[in-house]
Amino acid sequence: MTIKTFSLGLVIALIAAIVAAALTVFGTHMLSQDEGKRLAFSSLFSSSEESSVEFVEIKNVVITLKSHRDAERYLLLELALAANSASDAQRAEEMSPAIRGATVNLLSSMEYDAVRDMSVELLRDKLMEAYAQRFESLNTRMPFKDVIISKMVFQ
Template sequence: MWMPRVILLIVGLNTVITLGSVVFGYLYLRPDKSAGVEHEQQAGEAPLVQDPENYVFYPVEKIVVNLRGEDREHYFVLDLALQGDAKQSVSAFKQADLLVRNAVVGSLSTLPFIQLRALSLIDLQSRLEADLRKSFSAKGLDIPFTSVLVSKMLVQ
């Protein structure tokens, strides 16, 4: 009769040890997020907080650029997203759509296919952003975006 009690005691002890190890693992082995904030503040840096509600994204879809290659013509298709302030109205982005398309086509169509193909995504985004800023400034228009993001890219 004492054997079922011993088995019950062992099963109960195993359950307590398992639950204890799960709680221990959760409390003591997880990364401490507050330590990273304290480390950043000690280093003299302001904590980087990006709230997605502070931004609005406006898509500019399917910009097609024809490129000359050595033996044939190529095409380059881009989908962009313009990142702006949440306070910025969507109508400002809609009005800028045609100018953005024109500036992107003008900027990229001058590049040879091989050179455009060799650009990294970050370089392409930087180039487009700089060219768009120049284009808006040349026309005396306010720049409705803070940055340009490439959301889709197809090179053929």
């Protein structure tokens, strides 16, 4: 082993020890700070901030479904709309007649068996498409970003 190789190894070890010591001091300092300062610092490294979500419930949407039998078939839905802000939630609540109408228009033309066999995820996707079309036809922005089916009862 030459002096040059030994010196290079010594320099690398010294740099690694200094970096480890600096990280240890920094970590200890961060852990000893109060929660508010830690959160402020950790937000610098977070990929995205948590956004607030407001929910608007639309209860008791009753839809008459087509049936080949003589008995009438019904679907009861309860929905929750996820909005980004309180003002969007208020606007979604004000637009609930349009949302109810789009829901009834979509589902009342469908067969009972087809709706019954549909997964909740597929029904959710169809509802979102219907809402997007309705708000486009009204020439306004959709004030919510998602719909959650919280209750689905068939009769």
